[in-house]
Amino acid sequence: MTQSIKLEDPRLFRQHAYIDGKWTYGDGGRDEAVTDPATGAVLGHIPLLEADQIRGAVDAAEAAFVHWRALRADERCERLLAWYDLLQAHREDLATIMTLEQGKPMPDARGEVEYGASFVRWFAEEGKRTFGETIPSHIPNAALGTLKEPVGIAALITPWNFPLAMITRKAAAALAAGCTVIVKPANETPFSALALAELAERAGIPAGVFNVVLGDPPEVSKILCAEERVKALSFTGSTRVGRLLLEQSAHTVKRVSLELGGNAPFIVGPDMDPKEAALAAVAAKFQTAGQDCLAANRILVHESIHDAFVEHFAERMAALTVGNGMQSEVDLGPLIHGQAVEKAASIVDDALSRGATLVAGDQNQAPGPNFFMPVLLTGVTPQMQVWREENFAPVAGVTAYADDDQVIEMANDTEYGLAAYVYTHDIRRIWKLLRALEFGMVSVNSVKMTGPPVPFGGVKQSGLGREGGITGIDEYLETKYYCLGAL
Numbered sequence: 001m002t003q004s005i006k007l008e009d010p011r012l013f014r015q016h017a018y019i020d021g022k023w024t025y026g027d028g029g030r031d032e033a034v035t036d037p038a039t040g041a042v043l044g045h046i047p048l049l050e051a052d053q054i055r056g057a058v059d060a061a062e063a064a065f066v067h068w069r070a071l072r073a074d075e076r077c078e079r080l081l082a083w084y085d086l087l088q089a090h091r092e093d094l095a096t097i098m099t100l101e102q103g104k105p106m107p108d109a110r111g112e113v114e115y116g117a118s119f120v121r122w123f124a125e126e127g128k129r130t131f132g133e134t135i136p137s138h139i140p141n142a143a144l145g146t147l148k149e150p151v152g153i154a155a156l157i158t159p160w161n162f163p164l165a166m167i168t169r170k171a172a173a174a175l176a177a178g179c180t181v182i183v184k185p186a187n188e189t190p191f192s193a194l195a196l197a198e199l200a201e202r203a204g205i206p207a208g209v210f211n212v213v214l215g216d217p218p219e220v221s222k223i224l225c226a227e228e229r230v231k232a233l234s235f236t237g238s239t240r241v242g243r244l245l246l247e248q249s250a251h252t253v254k255r256v257s258l259e260l261g262g263n264a265p266f267i268v269g270p271d272m273d274p275k276e277a278a279l280a281a282v283a284a285k286f287q288t289a290g291q292d293c294l295a296a297n298r299i300l301v302h303e304s305i306h307d308a309f310v311e312h313f314a315e316r317m318a319a320l321t322v323g324n325g326m327q328s329e330v331d332l333g334p335l336i337h338g339q340a341v342e343k344a345a346s347i348v349d350d351a352l353s354r355g356a357t358l359v360a361g362d363q364n365q366a367p368g369p370n371f372f373m374p375v376l377l378t379g380v381t382p383q384m385q386v387w388r389e390e391n392f393a394p395v396a397g398v399t400a401y402a403d404d405d406q407v408i409e410m411a412n413d414t415e416y417g418l419a420a421y422v423y424t425h426d427i428r429r430i431w432k433l434l435r436a437l438e439f440g441m442v443s444v445n446s447v448k449m450t451g452p453p454v455p456f457g458g459v460k461q462s463g464l465g466r467e468g469g470i471t472g473i474d475e476y477l478e479t480k481y482y483c484l485g486a487l
């Protein structure tokens with residue numbers, strides 16, 4: 001069954017790769033179907049490119065780099081702002097494409113377009129401020145300083161959970177810095193990336209500057225990592241694949257930035273109103289049906305308010321509607337595919353077999369094969385998969401703790417270190433936790449934490465480097481030192 005896609009601007013729905021300003025078929029005739037996770041219907045097909053075509057994208061990005069880097073920063077800014085305006089103007093179509101291929105509810109998809117576009121605007125401006133330095137000289141009569149220069153071609157490999165924003169968060173910084181890019185989106189969600197390419201072209205971003213390649217993921221990534229002309233690799237995805245790409249990039253000594261998995265603790269202090277904290281925890285857990293690297297994976301609640309918290313959490317959770325993201329009033333869409341549903345079920349089974357209690361979550365209510373009803377487990381312990389792994393599903397696990405030292409130890413008991421949430425109004429506790437938590441981002445009393453002006457990224461096995469903020473553009477810049485002597 002093929003699903004027809006109704007857009008105000010049908011040209012945004014592309015089913016080809018985009019290389020050197022041209023829409024491209026696969027030379028070998030291989031292709032792959034892309035399905036709507038809510039219905040299982042085929043949305044369209046994408047070509048699987050051959051190795052020479054991927055190298056062709058590198059040729060195009062190399063040729064375009066010469067001209068793109070030579071533009072003035074304000075000229076690059078203007079084109080990026082034009083891209084931003086087009087993203088905003090086509091927000092509804094972009095959201096429709098995203099919901100169909102990814103499954104998230106339309107309001108969330110609109111929010112992601114807004115979020116993704118905001119990085120384009122921010123980095124468009126930031127590209128004008130990639131200042132070098134003047135350095136007081138230790139050499140007689142010499143002038144010392146640094147220049148910031150674009151690193152060159154950047155390969156951007158992105159996941160399916162945020163099909164648009166994970167691209168713009170990288171590409172906007174790279175393009176503003178003067179780099180050219182080759183985007184490899186996830187095969188589950190290629191159409192958002194291709195719509196971005198269509199709009200980049202309309203915005204006057206020249207051929208070869210923004211390319212989208214499609215293919216067998218290990219094949220394509222291997223070529224991009226092995227290519228000496230690709231100077232930077234920015235990857236968002238699982239820690240497993242991130243490690244592999246880091247290894248593959250070692251031979252060409254690339255600049256590598258990795259945004260990997262998370263296993264966020266959500267800590268609730270004894271001073272909190274359990275209802276307020278439960279509402280925040282539900283919001284931090286179920287965004288994108290739990291398929292979010294920032295999702296609250298381990299909810300750690302002080303024993304004095306544990307029972308009241310669980311009661312409010314269950315009540316709020318019961319009010320969530322699960323369904324097709326194209327329908328109104330839906331809170332949680334489907335999971336991305338059947339394996340994700342199987343993994344979620346096995347995580348719940350593992351927890352129950354090790355003594356957790358199922359408070360709520362009846363999978364008989366699921367509206368279709370790729371749907372997973374929200375689950376609330378209590379009595380979760382560090383031996384369970386739901387604690388150890390990023391569950392990437394609407395499975396909430398709650399654990400009671402006795403004091404701050406214990407909760408710090410619990411929160412840090414993971415190989416991941418992306419984000420942590422802390423809910424308390426006690427300023428001494430806030431500072432203690434802020435310093436002790438081994439995470440790249442700590443959000444206190446707020447579910448919302450990310451955005452263009454702030455650094456996004458993790459420590460430990462959650463990654464290398466930062467996106468967003470003034471550090472985000474540095475990932476795409478080299479520092480060239482100069483010494484102007486007196487002779």
Ligand code: NAD
Pocket residue numbers: 157158159160161162166184185186187217218219221222236237238239241242244258259260261262292293390392418457463
């Ligand atoms: P994934 O690692 O399976 O895939 C990510 C990308 O790598 C995709 O483009 C995919 O096609 C490609 N890929 C997959 N297998 C590959 C292989 N063997 N060799 C080369 N490339 C390969 O991740 P996913 O399932 O798409 O996304 C979920 C993961 O992404 C989660 O772990 C989540 O936490 C992480 N994530 C992190 C952030 C962040 O900013 N830290 C943001 C979103 C998602």
